[in-house]
Amino acid sequence: MDFGTFLIQLLNGVQYGLLLFLVASGLTLVFGIMGVINIAHGSFYMVGAYLAWSLSERFGNLWAAILVGVVLSVLLGMFLEWLLIKRLYARDHLYQVLLTYGLILVFEELRSLVWGDDVHGVQVPAILEGSIPLTENLAYPVVRLWISAVCIALAIGMYLLIQRTRIGMMIRAGASNREMVQSLGFNIQLVYRIVFALGIALTAFAGMIAAPVSSVFPGMGNHVLIICFVVVVIGGIGSVKGAMVAAILIGLVDTFGKVVHVEIAGVKLLPELAGMTVYLLMAAVLLWRPEGIFGKRL
Amino acid sequence: MDKRKLALVTLFACLAALAVVPFVAEKFYIQLFTKILIMGIFAMSLDLLIGYTGLVSFGHAAYFGTAGYVLALVSPQYQAANLFTTLPLAMGVSAVLALVIGALVLRTSGIYFIMVTLAFSQMLFYLFHDTKIAGGADGIYVYVRPAADILGWKPFDLENVVHLYFVVLALFVGVFMLLRVVLKSLFGRVIDGIRINEHRMKSLGYPTFRYKLACFVLAGALAGLAGYLAAIQFGVVNPDMMAWHASGSVMMMVILGGMGTLVGPALGAMVMMLLELGFQSLPEVGGINIGKHWQLLMGSFIVLVALLLPYGLMGLIGLLARRKQGDGASHG
Numbered sequence: 001m002d003f004g005t006f007l008i009q010l011l012n013g014v015q016y017g018l019l020l021f022l023v024a025s026g027l028t029l030v031f032g033i034m035g036v037i038n039i040a041h042g043s044f045y046m047v048g049a050y051l052a053w054s055l056s057e058r059f060g061n062l063w064a065a066i067l068v069g070v071v072l073s074v075l076l077g078m079f080l081e082w083l084l085i086k087r088l089y090a091r092d093h094l095y096q097v098l099l100t101y102g103l104i105l106v107f108e109e110l111r112s113l114v115w116g117d118d119v120h121g122v123q124v125p126a127i128l129e130g131s132i133p134l135t136e137n138l139a140y141p142v143v144r145l146w147i148s149a150v151c152i153a154l155a156i157g158m159y160l161l162i163q164r165t166r167i168g169m170m171i172r173a174g175a176s177n178r179e180m181v182q183s184l185g186f187n188i189q190l191v192y193r194i195v196f197a198l199g200i201a202l203t204a205f206a207g208m209i210a211a212p213v214s215s216v217f218p219g220m221g222n223h224v225l226i227i228c229f230v231v232v233v234i235g236g237i238g239s240v241k242g243a244m245v246a247a248i249l250i251g252l253v254d255t256f257g258k259v260v261h262v263e264i265a266g267v268k269l270l271p272e273l274a275g276m277t278v279y280l281l282m283a284a285v286l287l288w289r290p291e292g293i294f295g296k297r298l
Numbered sequence: 299m300d301k302r303k304l305a306l307v308t309l310f311a312c313l314a315a316l317a318v319v320p321f322v323a324e325k326f327y328i329q330l331f332t333k334i335l336i337m338g339i340f341a342m343s344l345d346l347l348i349g350y351t352g353l354v355s356f357g358h359a360a361y362f363g364t365a366g367y368v369l370a371l372v373s374p375q376y377q378a379a380n381l382f383t384t385l386p387l388a389m390g391v392s393a394v395l396a397l398v399i400g401a402l403v404l405r406t407s408g409i410y411f412i413m414v415t416l417a418f419s420q421m422l423f424y425l426f427h428d429t430k431i432a433g434g435a436d437g438i439y440v441y442v443r444p445a446a447d448i449l450g451w452k453p454f455d456l457e458n459v460v461h462l463y464f465v466v467l468a469l470f471v472g473v474f475m476l477l478r479v480v481l482k483s484l485f486g487r488v489i490d491g492i493r494i495n496e497h498r499m500k501s502l503g504y505p506t507f508r509y510k511l512a513c514f515v516l517a518g519a520l521a522g523l524a525g526y527l528a529a530i531q532f533g534v535v536n537p538d539m540m541a542w543h544a545s546g547s548v549m550m551m552v553i554l555g556g557m558g559t560l561v562g563p564a565l566g567a568m569v570m571m572l573l574e575l576g577f578q579s580l581p582e583v584g585g586i587n588i589g590k591h592w593q594l595l596m597g598s599f600i601v602l603v604a605l606l607l608p609y610g611l612m613g614l615i616g617l618l619a620r621r622k623q624g625d626g627a628s629h630g
Contacts, residue, residue: 037409087605093409094354098553099604101546105597113591226420226542229413237409275424279417283402286414290405 004138009255015144017251018151022206023224024231024243025158026199032238033175033195036088037096040103042225044200048073048207049216050111053120062125066208070201077200081193089192108218117218122211147209154202155244162240171195175238227254230278234285236295245293250278309561316467320460329531330575332463334568335470336527341551341563342473343520348549349558350481351513352493353404356412356545357419358521360399361392363540365522366529367426368392370438378445381456385444389522395422396518400511419540427537437536440529456530466527470564473520477560480516489513554603556612565611573599 027041051072055065084103088096124143131139162168173181174191182188207221214220231250235242257277262270270277285293319331340362347353365388372387373379403414425431432438443456446465454461480486491499492506500506529535538544547570555566577592588595607614 031409037412084601084605091608093412094348094553095604095608097354097356097412098550099601101550102597102600102604104546105593105600107597109591109594109597113586113594222542226417230417233406233410233413233417272429273425275428276421279421279424282414282417286402286405290410292410 004135005259007134008138008140009259010252011140011144011148013252013255014248015148015151015251016255017248018148018155019206019210020224020227020231020251021244021247022151022154023203024228024235024247025155025240026202027228028232028235028238028240028243030196030199031232033171034085034089034192036085036196037093037100038085038199039097039100039225040107041100041199041203041228042221042223043104043107044073044076044203044221045207045210045224046111046219046221047076047107048204049122049211049214049220050115050207051204052208052211053122053216054115056122062122062212066205069208070205073201073204074197076204077197078193080200081196085196086189086192104222107221111218119218120216122216124212128212141213143212147213150209151206154205158202158240167191167194227278230282232292233282234292236292238296239292239294242292242294250281253277253281313471320463325459328459328463330571332459332466332531333528334571335463335466336524336531337548337551337567337571338564339470339473339527340521340524340548341555341567342477342560343517343524344548345552345557345560345563346477346481346513346517346520348552349560349563350486350493351489351510353510353514354412354549355403355415355514355517356542356549357399357415357417358517358548359540359542359544360419360422361396361518361521362525362528362544362548363426363535363537364395364422365389365392365525366535366539367432367438368522369444369526369529370440370535371432373440373442373444376441378442378447381444381446382448385523385526388526389519392522392525393515393519396515397511400514400518404507404510404514416542416545419545420542423537423540423542426540432535435537437534437538440533440535443530443533462531466531469523469527473523474560474564477520481560485509485512550600550603552610554607554610556610556614559610559612562610562612569611 023041023045026044027038030036030038030041048069051069052062052065055068056062059065059068080103084099088099128143128146131141132145133139160168162171170181170186170188170191173186174188174195178188181191227250231243231246234249235244235246254274254277257274258271260270261268289295316331316335320328323331340358344355344358347355347358368388368391369379369384372384399415399418403411403418406414427435443462446452446454446456454465456462456465481489488499488504488509491502491504492509496506525539528539548567551566551570552563553566554569555564556562574592574596577595578589580588580592580595582588603610609616
């Protein structure tokens with residue numbers, strides 16, 4: 001592998017990792033703050049991508065589609081929290097898993113009814129077309145750099161929101177003691193609703209900005225969801241910092257696993273077994289630190 | 299008649315009803331009930347983990363699928379394998395897999411455990427899905443069912459629908475009895491204690507990790523039995539057998555029936571299979587083909603069960619029975 005290819009794969013890996021971070025941070029926030037495990041999280045990634053596709057077909061403009069899509073996903077998140085999720089706070093994780101598993105089936109079928117089962121592509125906006133030359137004969141598409149930049153900006157925004165604002169203070173307080181915050185006169189129910197809606201919106205947004213580079217297809221949320229579980233397990237649940245480090249790590253391992261050729265004693269290991277590398281990484285982390293790199297000691 | 303006797307009589311009545319099925323039902327229903335019993339074994343094995351040990355495994359289909367793959371891979375293409383060698387082999391491989399994965403995942407607990415079990419089962423799914431080991435995503439066929447061959451003597455023939463049914467029924471009863479015995483023993487008391495308060499069991503000097511691992515391996519081996527039988531019945535093994543939908547659906551059977559009751563999950567398996575069949579045969583309403591989109595109904599049903607029936611059908615039956623008792627006698 002020459003330097004140019006290496007650089008391109010490096011950028012790809014980081015971009016994939018940053019995208020995973022957006023999805024995983026929604027998952028880890030909802031769990032860390034509300035104590036709810038949401039298996040249906042990946043479905044919102046799919047919903048986001050399909051919204052980006054169908055709305056941009058309608059408006060002829062991806063930007064408008066993303067704007068409307070984000071508003072719709074926030075509303076969807078608030079609606080679901082009001083209808084179902086709020087009933088799960090006091091329940092065992094088992095029922096949270098079961099209910100949200102049911103939601104996956106519902107979302108898959110609704111998607112099939114509303115948008116059909118075809119694979120779609122989303123047009124890259126004109127301003128993001130083209131590529132930046134890296135070496136004499138290799139170039140890197142602008143749209144991928146844009147995705148990375150947007151993800152980094154959102155990560156910084158999220159950090160500032162949680163650490164530096166009043167609502168962030170309420171969120172952190174709610175995570176450590178729900179009853180206390182409630183009895184101090186804050187509407188914790190509303191805080192939870194906002195957190196859940198934000199988590200959903202982050203994920204759906206990730207699906208929207210990913211749509212131009214990856215195609216839009218049924219079941220696209222499931223793969224992302226499970227990789228995000230791996231990210232959360234490696235990073236430590238509830239830790240946004242951990243999610244960031246683990247997501248980048250997974251992004252790189254997954255990307256390089258697909259392009260590096262490894263052969264031991266005539267048996268081809270990579271890229272044939274590329275699908276398994278991230279899980280092996282997870283197994284290694286579990287052996288070393290079962291609570292994740294940035295997790296609290298169990 | 300006291301409660302214990304009533305339960306026992308009901309149990310035997312159900313068993314008798316199951317034994318009569320092949321004599322009164324058409325072939326389609328015999329096959330359906332074979333499938334229900336196989337899924338019943340699968341669900342009971344998961345109940346050992348979820349209901350009795352308190353381990354919410356979301357990757358139980360991995361052991362189910364693995365045993366199926368073992369059968370498919372060791373079977374000669376157009377000849378019968380031997381049931382009495384391939385079945386222990388398949389269950390053994392599932393058990394070893396459960397030992398390896400269990401030793402890793404049991405280092406975690408709670409929410410991590412759920413995610414990690416799911417992730418490892420997905421790893422296996424991708425192993426079979428992405429590589430050419432056994433037909434990739436299309437899976438692999440088992441053209442000829444294994445022969446029950448003991449040194450040339452063949453007591454039954456699995457190609458025969460009725461024979462297969464009775465073999466599966468016998469194994470179902472066997473698994474049920476085995477789990478009953480295990481759960482009534484000292485071992486069963488210990489895992490009960492682990493579910494309720496692991497710290498206390500630890501401080502009493504029990505090596506809780508080893509107990510949990512033993513449960514995980516036993517459950518894996520029994521799931522392997524179910525997977526082996528499923529591979530025989532359907533004649534095909536594919537990665538979907540170990541996909542997370544399979545894990546989710548068996549988990550649903552356990553909860554729907556009532557976890558920690560053993561009978562419940564088997565009942566849950568039956569209700570789920572019948573519901574699936576019922577939903578799939580629904581007609582088109584208002585231009586929407588409900589039968590094709592049956593998962594919409596199934597998903598909504600799962601959401602409702604999670605909200606309204608935390609103790610499952612067995613819990614509901616218990617509640618109704620108590621209420622009836624309360625009507626007859628004065629409260630005291």
